[in-house]
Amino acid sequence: MDIESYSQEKTGVLVRAWGRVKALPDKLKTKVVSTCKSIKKLGQDDPRRITHSLKVGLALTLVSLLYYLRPLYDGFGVSGMWAVLTVVVVFEFTVGGTLSKSLNRGFATLLAGALGLGADYFASLFGKKGEPIVLGILVFLLGGAATFSRFFPRIKQRYDYGVLIFILTFSLVAVSGDRVDELVILAYQRLSTIIMGGATCMIISIFICPVWAGEDLHKAVASNLEKLASYLEGFGNVYFQSSEDDGSNVISPKDGKTLPKGYKSILNSKNSEDSLANFARWEPGHGRFRLRHPWKCYLKIGTLARQCAYQIEAINGCIRSDIQTSEEFKNKISEPCKRMSSECGKALKALSTSIKTMKDPSPANSHIENSKAAMKDLKFALKAASLEDSDDFLAIVPAATVASILVEIVNCVEKISEAVNELSLQAHFSKTVEPTVSPEKSQQQQQLLHRGIIQPVFEADDDENNGNVVITIHEISTDSPENQKKPTKE
Amino acid sequence: MDIESYSQEKTGVLVRAWGRVKALPDKLKTKVVSTCKSIKKLGQDDPRRITHSLKVGLALTLVSLLYYLRPLYDGFGVSGMWAVLTVVVVFEFTVGGTLSKSLNRGFATLLAGALGLGADYFASLFGKKGEPIVLGILVFLLGGAATFSRFFPRIKQRYDYGVLIFILTFSLVAVSGDRVDELVILAYQRLSTIIMGGATCMIISIFICPVWAGEDLHKAVASNLEKLASYLEGFGNVYFQSSEDDGSNVISPKDGKTLPKGYKSILNSKNSEDSLANFARWEPGHGRFRLRHPWKCYLKIGTLARQCAYQIEAINGCIRSDIQTSEEFKNKISEPCKRMSSECGKALKALSTSIKTMKDPSPANSHIENSKAAMKDLKFALKAASLEDSDDFLAIVPAATVASILVEIVNCVEKISEAVNELSLQAHFSKTVEPTVSPEKSQQQQQLLHRGIIQPVFEADDDENNGNVVITIHEISTDSPENQKKPTKE
Numbered sequence: 001m002d003i004e005s006y007s008q009e010k011t012g013v014l015v016r017a018w019g020r021v022k023a024l025p026d027k028l029k030t031k032v033v034s035t036c037k038s039i040k041k042l043g044q045d046d047p048r049r050i051t052h053s054l055k056v057g058l059a060l061t062l063v064s065l066l067y068y069l070r071p072l073y074d075g076f077g078v079s080g081m082w083a084v085l086t087v088v089v090v091f092e093f094t095v096g097g098t099l100s101k102s103l104n105r106g107f108a109t110l111l112a113g114a115l116g117l118g119a120d121y122f123a124s125l126f127g128k129k130g131e132p133i134v135l136g137i138l139v140f141l142l143g144g145a146a147t148f149s150r151f152f153p154r155i156k157q158r159y160d161y162g163v164l165i166f167i168l169t170f171s172l173v174a175v176s177g178d179r180v181d182e183l184v185i186l187a188y189q190r191l192s193t194i195i196m197g198g199a200t201c202m203i204i205s206i207f208i209c210p211v212w213a214g215e216d217l218h219k220a221v222a223s224n225l226e227k228l229a230s231y232l233e234g235f236g237n238v239y240f241q242s243s244e245d246d247g248s249n250v251i252s253p254k255d256g257k258t259l260p261k262g263y264k265s266i267l268n269s270k271n272s273e274d275s276l277a278n279f280a281r282w283e284p285g286h287g288r289f290r291l292r293h294p295w296k297c298y299l300k301i302g303t304l305a306r307q308c309a310y311q312i313e314a315i316n317g318c319i320r321s322d323i324q325t326s327e328e329f330k331n332k333i334s335e336p337c338k339r340m341s342s343e344c345g346k347a348l349k350a351l352s353t354s355i356k357t358m359k360d361p362s363p364a365n366s367h368i369e370n371s372k373a374a375m376k377d378l379k380f381a382l383k384a385a386s387l388e389d390s391d392d393f394l395a396i397v398p399a400a401t402v403a404s405i406l407v408e409i410v411n412c413v414e415k416i417s418e419a420v421n422e423l424s425l426q427a428h429f430s431k432t433v434e435p436t437v438s439p440e441k442s443q444q445q446q447q448l449l450h451r452g453i454i455q456p457v458f459e460a461d462d463d464e465n466n467g468n469v470v471i472t473i474h475e476i477s478t479d480s481p482e483n484q485k486k487p488t489k490e
Numbered sequence: 491m492d493i494e495s496y497s498q499e500k501t502g503v504l505v506r507a508w509g510r511v512k513a514l515p516d517k518l519k520t521k522v523v524s525t526c527k528s529i530k531k532l533g534q535d536d537p538r539r540i541t542h543s544l545k546v547g548l549a550l551t552l553v554s555l556l557y558y559l560r561p562l563y564d565g566f567g568v569s570g571m572w573a574v575l576t577v578v579v580v581f582e583f584t585v586g587g588t589l590s591k592s593l594n595r596g597f598a599t600l601l602a603g604a605l606g607l608g609a610d611y612f613a614s615l616f617g618k619k620g621e622p623i624v625l626g627i628l629v630f631l632l633g634g635a636a637t638f639s640r641f642f643p644r645i646k647q648r649y650d651y652g653v654l655i656f657i658l659t660f661s662l663v664a665v666s667g668d669r670v671d672e673l674v675i676l677a678y679q680r681l682s683t684i685i686m687g688g689a690t691c692m693i694i695s696i697f698i699c700p701v702w703a704g705e706d707l708h709k710a711v712a713s714n715l716e717k718l719a720s721y722l723e724g725f726g727n728v729y730f731q732s733s734e735d736d737g738s739n740v741i742s743p744k745d746g747k748t749l750p751k752g753y754k755s756i757l758n759s760k761n762s763e764d765s766l767a768n769f770a771r772w773e774p775g776h777g778r779f780r781l782r783h784p785w786k787c788y789l790k791i792g793t794l795a796r797q798c799a800y801q802i803e804a805i806n807g808c809i810r811s812d813i814q815t816s817e818e819f820k821n822k823i824s825e826p827c828k829r830m831s832s833e834c835g836k837a838l839k840a841l842s843t844s845i846k847t848m849k850d851p852s853p854a855n856s857h858i859e860n861s862k863a864a865m866k867d868l869k870f871a872l873k874a875a876s877l878e879d880s881d882d883f884l885a886i887v888p889a890a891t892v893a894s895i896l897v898e899i900v901n902c903v904e905k906i907s908e909a910v911n912e913l914s915l916q917a918h919f920s921k922t923v924e925p926t927v928s929p930e931k932s933q934q935q936q937q938l939l940h941r942g943i944i945q946p947v948f949e950a951d952d953d954e955n956n957g958n959v960v961i962t963i964h965e966i967s968t969d970s971p972e973n974q975k976k977p978t979k980e
Binding site: 038039042043049050052053054056057058060061064065067081084085088089132135136137139140141143144145147148151152164167168171172174175176267268270271306307310311313314317318321323379382383385393394396397398400401403404405407408 | 528529532533539540542543544546547548550551554555557571574575578579622625626629630631633634635637638641642654657658661662664665666757758760761796797800801803804807808811813819869872873875883884886887888890891893894895897898
């Protein structure tokens with residue numbers, strides 16, 4: 001019995017093991033397939049990643065062969081290693097990053113090498129016994145002081161890598177213990193190989209499919225404004241539409257009427273913007289950007305965009321509120337609120353386009369004026385409103401909150417517009433000439449909008465509806481027959 | 491005349507130059523003094539920066555002397571350099587950072603060294619002419635692939651440095667071009683010196699004034715909750731007090747009644763929390779933290795704290811609103827709003843204390859219950875309210891918004907409490923036994939609070955008033971005589 005159960009157990013174990021072995025190829029296959037998929041996705045998300053990898057491989061191969069084919073460059077000897085080391089450590093994704101690290105490395109090596117030689121000479125004055133003690137003290141003091149200096153925000157931001165290389169080179173040179181004249185040759189060899197490695201990186205990163213940190217920052221800030229715009233353009237219709245449709249204040253995902261969540265990525269964008277701006281300062285003039293492009297202005301716009309995103313996050317909280325909102329009250333403020341939100345969205349989109357195309361941001365001004373006029377209308381509507389029906393205060397709180405935060409958003413968008421204007425002045429954006437729009441016409445258009453008609457289809461810039469929000473206009477105002485000429489976009 | 495003016499000009503230039511030279515020592519002195527001051531401040535802000543600098547100096551000196559006193563360690567030869575290099579590059583501020591880099595460096599060197607030897611052997615099969623071509627292709631392929639792998643978020647987060655060292659070592663070993671048996675000796679020497687450097691760093695960083703990333707994360711999350719608490723505890727009294735005092739809704743900075751701005755630092759805390767959590771995973775158990783402490787829970791609490799900070803940012807916008815708020819309406823909702831805000835603050839303070847002391851977070855529950863009860867009271871008050879006076883809707887919007895966002899904050903604080911509870915379960919916080927508070931008493935206290943009496947002085951935890959917010963209670967309710975026993979804190 002025991003033996004039988006033992007043999008049965010043994011068979012069971014074998015069967016299970018065999019099952020596992022049989023399943024192994026399938027498992028492996030799934031794993032490989034999923035890894036391949038994620039590699040493909042990573043490459044598709046940003047094809048520059050692939051070119052970057054190829055560029056690093058190229059730089060590495062060039063410098064390695066230089067090192068391998070020693071007979072050709074016998075002057076460098078074993079120091080050729082430093083060229084390989086430099087390429088691996090210095091080659092960054094963006095041109096600015098590569099330049100910042102290369103230059104930091106070069107100058108730090110030069111400075112620390114000279115100081116190290118001085119320290120060596122100074123220590124040799126103390127005789128054979130005193131030398132290691134003096135060198136030890138010097139390395140301790142300079143290493144500690146340089147490490148401490150890395151805590152200074154200014155140094156941390158720009159010269160962190162340089163300080164690191166300074167400590168490294170100083171220690172290496174100071175304690176290498178050779179005679180000073182030999183050291184000079186060694187230092188010369190090292191410096192020249194480091195320069196060779198750094199130059200290879202800089203040339204490849206600048207001339208082969210360059211990734212400019214400045215351009216990335218420029219695009220990131222513009223796209224952040226666009227994300228905010230997409231939300232705001234959609235918001236008014238989604239929040240106030242549902243009440244007109246079926247009386248429920250639940251945002252339904254039907255008909256593609258969900259609000260884009262793109263703005264969420266703005267909430268934590270500070271660090272990446274800071275580091276891009278930091279790298280951008282190291283870059284030479286390229287494309288549309290001069291050497292001293294006002295990168296700081298982008299950071300200011302970024303900060304204001306984050307402020308706006310915080311407000312949107314608060315509005316999102318209100319939408320999810322479980323308090324039943326009074327439909328009467330909502331209808332009363334619906335018109336100016338919708339206008340505030342959509343005009344803010346249009347203004348942001350115009351500002352984003354202005355940044356992208358580097359053209360005068362003045363087209364946004366009329367939208368901002370419109371949103372401010374809508375804000376006044378809202379105040380007027382609120383002043384005129386009264387509790388005619390059975391509604392209590394509780395029922396008006398969510399809508400009132402939305403209105404109040406929209407007012408904050410309007411103020412915020414105005415500030416963003418000022419910041420973009422400052423950028424356009426400092427970066428000399430080109431002025432756009434608009435001869436077709438006479439002052440009277442623009443005045444009239446503004447007045448029309450002031451009277452409460454939403455005309456997204458007839459706006460000058462027609463490409464504003466191709467974001468991920470489909471604005472559906474259900475209420476076609478009858479007092480302007482033009483509105484029936486074109487079908488509304490669905 | 492010309493000569494005279496020329497000589498006058500010359501004298502003028504000389505006088506100005508002399509003035510500048512005379513001013514130089516003063517300028518230099520001011521510069522030195524200001525630099526010294528900023529150094530002192532940097533050290534005072536976090537004295538661990540000074541100890542860290544000394545630790546790096548010490549490690550560097552130890553390893554440098556090892557390299558200098560070559561006769562003692564003749565086996566290492568010029569490879570001793572790698573020990574210095576390792577110390578400089580690997581020594582980070584936190585133990586976790588140092589361990590992560592040391593281990594990454596060690597294992598990557600081992601793996602890449604072995605692969606490099608293999609590549610060397612493989613390439614030698616192709617003869618003298620084919621060798622450099624095969625090696626070049628191998629370096630290109632592996633360098634490119636490894637660089638691409640650094641874009642994977644998981645690898646970037648934990649093994650970025652390891653991949654860097656992998657590329658470095660592989661290229662160096664593959665192209666060093668010596669015979670394989672010589673290379674093995676070289677690789678052994680390098681690996682042993684790297685291990686020596688890494689071990690020095692690890693030992694010094696763990697045993698001399700260690701800075702644990704895990705503990706920093708723990709403290710940072712607790713202090714973030716406390717910052718939110720400080721704001722919320724102060725908010726109710728500051729916002730609703732002024733209306734009772736002088737009828738203006740402007741927040742005046744008199745009497746120290748400004749609200750603490752500490753919460754602003756939470757808005758952009760994501761990156762630092764992420765990197766601390768990442769380093770914490772590499773740390774061994776230390777102090778109150780086991781090896782597998784649930785660091786992920788801290789990130790969850792951090793995210794919720796940021797959510798709460800966004801809401802506070804929105805509330806701050808309302809406070810600054812220029813709309814004249816109706817005092818009648820404000821008074822109607824003042825009591826429940828004040829209670830919501832202060833109870834949320836107390837709950838957050840209790841949760842923060844619970845994290846700090848690693849004790850059961852249940853003391854916060856009663857505050858959360860109180861805040862939810864106050865929320866219900868608010869809804870009740872809003873339902874009951876009516877527009878008796880000449881007030882219009884506009885005048886109630888700011889206060890209604892504040893109330894509405896406070897409701898969101900209550901919900902957010904509840905979620906934070908759940909997250910802290912999860913942390914307390916996973917990290918096995920010690921249970922506190924509270925024999926003195928019987929269920930009836932706690933029920934009674936809650937009921938009392940439910941009736942609208944603010945008793946910050948009589949609360950169990952007395953240290954909650956020593957933040958930077960002074961809560962002044964002007965309205966002593968007369969229905970409980972106990973309130974007159976003690977003077978209120980000013």
